[in-house]
Amino acid sequence: MSRLIWHQAVLQNMFDSVIAVDTRQRIMLMNPAAERLLGYTIKEIQGQDFSEILTLENSEYRNEIRQSLQTVLETGQHEIFTSQTEFIQQTELNSKNGGNIAPLYEHPGKIMGALFVFYNQNQYLNPGLCSEDLEKFIVRSPVAIALFDRNMRYLATSRRWIDDYRLEDDNLLGRSHYEVFPEIPNHWKVTHQQCLAGSILRNEELFPREHGEAHWINWVIQPWYESRNTIGGMVVLTEDITDRKHLEQENQDLLEQLVAAQKIESLGRLAGGIAHDFNNMLNVIQGHVGLALLDIDTDHPLHQHLTEIRDAAERSTDLTQQLLSFSSREESKPRLIELNQSIEGMMGILKRLIAEEIEFVWEPESEGCIVKMDPSQIDQILANLCVNASDAISGIGTITLKTVNREFDHEFCKAHPDYLPGHFVMLSVSDTGPGIDPATQARIFEPFFTTKPQGKGTGLGLSTVAGIVNQNQGFIRVENQPGSGSTFQIFLPCRRDGKPLPYLEPAVRAPIGTSEMILLIDDEPMLAKISREILLSLGYRVIIATSPREAIQMMLDFKGTVNLLITDVVMPEMNGQELYHALQKLQPNLNVLYMSGYTLHIMAEQGITSEENSFLKKPFSRNELAVKVRQVLQQSRAS
Template identity: 35%
Template structure:
């Protein structure tokens, strides 16, 4: 403590202002002068010294102010360069500040946002959740991270965000608002949804394919025996029409299974160059006979459209299925538009969202002005048996088959729809790199199925199919041997060396499968004729076996005349 006579007032913690009872600057100056042996400075010299000190102090203030402005500029540039939305909220939750990214991402002006609340831009179903999150930050003084939310763009669509927020405190620790950041994850969300959808569709496809395969085996017995018995009956027989109805019902069931296989991408697939414009024109002719007269059909076809490579029948069926759905979505009439165009993909991120690769493509867009779909319905339209139609008006397999067919052709499907604003389906198929000569469309003349006297070995794990094949072929004069497993088929072949002319081999069997059995039989006789059979068509290794030398393929279920014709063709080849 200083001596009492000097008084504590002459040693304040901070220098006092000019004109006070004690000025540290003067005292310090005199002290320094005394130490240096100088005489006491005159009052004028002291005033000059104080003026210099003030000028130095003013310079320091200006320097501090410039530093503060530079710091502000630096942090403003930092905030504006961040790709996320930075915001602050007043204590009542209204926006007090928004960063420039809000306008870039959501296209709202600042005056349209400031003073409003998150719930003014969020969908109604998220309002209660957002209010709870805000109260947790403000009232419980808790920080939150990675909160999912959606905010409305100026165009009415919603974008996905991941938000984080923390309480904003004053110098005394009181909460005076909220600060936070929102990251746009819309593109990431789309990719995640597409991945989940692809995985779900793949799982459903595998399930559908397995069911279709087993169902085809059952239908083989029904359809095969119905056609076999019908052939032996006179049309005057009282049971003839009953058998005919059984056959017709089995064929309808087989068509249903084909749709399942189309969705599962395991259906029949005959590749050749296809002109999509020609297909659209054929579909248009069909639609003019089936559409309500209040529905207007508009075609916009690119005259220079490139060819695609695929199965003409499947692609045409895909277009018809979409058009029929459009018809049903316009009960009071409307417009159905079909547009074709060439399309080049550069492989950008937006183009890759649906799995499309760079290159030349053909785009077919089918749009209607119908009822449209909600996002929930749109997310399920490709699932088998999903339908919004009343009972008896649809199987729910039409769009599932379209999905399988287009993806089987290496293409993609894009769907846009809003309730009350119609729907638009865009099919994107890879274009042929160059035009190829189109094969003749002349159908080969039908030949009557003939019998024979050769020996045929049937290898199939389904007893009914083995028995059906034996009955049909034996009735036509063939000698038939049957085996329920690949191993048993090999044993039979070894037991009749040189006497078996043809093997009818099922591709999908437990134990030794069709591929292994084929190779083992060919190892015994490289020239042996082997005809493949499956409920999957060209899946399950069929293509690979055909390339290795199998002489043909027949898909289950088949009628007796189809089997007889195929066997005769193979034996005579």
């Protein structure tokens, strides 16, 4: 890019002496007229300080030029010098000169140097010689340059111009540019006329080439002069910047991926905090429902409602955990499940997710739809696809949910590269919306890409679905008919010989205590209260605290033995493990059960793993709490 700019600078006003310097006032390029004026070739003085080469009879004038140059480099303003003096040179050529200094820009806003133009007044300077120098310069130039007269006939071209545009140089000179390129766009003809009127123009443009190729070209067009006031034609410089454009696009893609990754990381942090608080509230709901179910007969009218609340809370727990898994990359917990049964268990929630005027159709495969994956992942796939299908339908329409067993052999997959060989269960969600246009379909699985209005979608739904399917060795296809709707097909490996685990109703009786004393600490007062009620119902004695400081004070005030500490892990003042170690100093035989709604990697940071018997994941049911408490107490007695 910079080489192209320097060549463009050298070509300005070639019949006068032209010298280009960089920001450190070092000579970079000059034309033959300047070489004659200074008495040096460019090879002899390139890179030297301009002020050392500029030897004038009048020292005050030399200082004036130096100061003007500094002003141009600092401000970008043009400077004109009109004084005349004699150059002291090694040649016999002495000349009285005036001229101007103009800034050279690498790009708008960044000055890369300055351009001196000395108006040569000598009578013996032959314009024909300058024209010859210009033609030689163009022919030898390593960039694509062409010299034209006012009728756009070729006067000279560089070898690079010939090669770049695949031209025949033996019959090019003297021919019209419009004859060589008969399909040239009209806006280029307008640009040529502007240049011949005295304008210097530049731009970047995408040009079609042979065989359907397209190249990005950076171009500069400027007039050349037969005399001081007569334009003889124009000089055109072009540079193929296709590779640079591709690199810029790759950099932009990488930047967008980085921004997306940072958004996901931020989402993970936000989800972790929200899910922790949400899990606490779910725990309160489950705790109260669990206690209520103990006190009500199964044939009571409210029993069914309480059971529905319990099931909805458990479903919400699974979905919250899946959000955490997506944002923090936690490992899922796959198991064999019967896909149709899992979908039917989700049906009530799905119908509430779609608009009332939309018909919901369920067409299950007869049998054999067994897959191995985390059940909550099925819930998340269904929720995302059904919500998207509902949003795609404006007014009355239909969403069809279907499962089908499919098998693809290697021959089929060779002919259809987007398929994988093997036995699969296809889960499809179809809608009767307007369909998806091709440009949108190419990006629908990108994180944070959404066509929904601001505030109506995050752009994470389909990217989450794609991530889940890939994690489970499946694949996705989208069948789309613009104007007639779209179908998302999820193919999951079928485990025909597997036996899914049956759904087990919660045990009616939970292991009970024998009046052991438990100190329970949770910084959520509502959860601490319901946990106390559950433990009391199980036959334990309980004291509760809502902060580590309060727990330590209770232990100091309590005169008896505390058999078990149940503590939240992440709390103000100190974490659960630090609290346990502090209380151990007061009662060395104290047992501990940690509980938390945070993700596994946050637990690991606190020094606690979920594999330990002393850890209970929130939200938990009455039975889960009862079993875990007995495990810890019995383990301590056995040791």
